[in-house]
Amino acid sequence: MRLKVNDVVDAVSQLVSQGYDREFRIKDGRLFDLAHSSALDPKDIHVDTALRLASGRDGEDASNIYAISDRKSHSKGLLIDAFDIFDEICDRGLADRLAENRRTDFVEDSDVPSRYGLRKVYKSEFDRDPERYVLRIDYPDFPECPFGESFSMLGFDTAEQTYVWLVTGILRNSRLNRIPYQGADVPDNE
Structure with a gap:
C-alpha cells in the first residue's frame, strides 16, 4: 500500500481511515497490542506499510509509521516510531521485519521551527x-x-x-x- 503524506499526523489519519485502529507499542524489545496488553509474535504479523519520513538537514530528523496486521487475531494497528529509534530498541528479528520493506520519503520542513x-x-x-x-x-x-x-x-x-x-x-x-x-x-x- 502506498501513501502520499506530508507528515506523521497525515499518515496516521489515512491509515486509521483504512481500519488500522489498534495501538501497538514496543516494550522490552517486543511488539505489544495495548488493547489486549499482550505481546505479538513477529511470525504472526504482516507489515502492510512501512514509511520513514525524513526531514531537516541531510535527513537528520525522521519518524517511522508501520501499518501492521496481526494474522492471529485478525486485527490491524499502527506502530509509530516518532523518534526513529526502534532499530536500536527492538529485538533484532522484529527490527529487521519492520524495516524490511520500509520506504523513505523526504518531506520539506528544514525551515520549520x-x-x-x-x-x-x-x-x-x-x-x-x-x-x-x-x-x-x-x-x-x-x-x-x-x-x-x-x-x-x-x-x-x-x-x-x-x-x-x-x-x-x-x-x-x-x-x-x-x-x-x-x-x-x-x-x-x-
Whole structure:
C-alpha cells in the first residue's frame, strides 16, 4: 500500500481511515497490542506499510509509521516510531521485519521551527550547549501527542524549562543525558 503524506499526523489519519485502529507499542524489545496488553509474535504479523519520513538537514530528523496486521487475531494497528529509534530498541528479528520493506520519503520542513507544537532543536544548537538539553522518559507532564497516542520520551530544555523536539540525530548522541521518571511525591528532606 502506498501513501502520499506530508507528515506523521497525515499518515496516521489515512491509515486509521483504512481500519488500522489498534495501538501497538514496543516494550522490552517486543511488539505489544495495548488493547489486549499482550505481546505479538513477529511470525504472526504482516507489515502492510512501512514509511520513514525524513526531514531537516541531510535527513537528520525522521519518524517511522508501520501499518501492521496481526494474522492471529485478525486485527490491524499502527506502530509509530516518532523518534526513529526502534532499530536500536527492538529485538533484532522484529527490527529487521519492520524495516524490511520500509520506504523513505523526504518531506520539506528544514525551515520549520517546531514539530507537534514543540520548538525544534537541531544538532547544531545542541552541539553549542549539549548539557542544556536532556531526554525525559515516561514523565506524566508530557504535552498531548497529536496522533492520538502518548509520548514515551521528549526533549527538555533545562534553561527555558520547556519541552522541545530533539531531532533524531541528537537522540543517538552519547552526550544526551537520559532521565527516566522516578515517581511522584518523594518527600524533600531539607
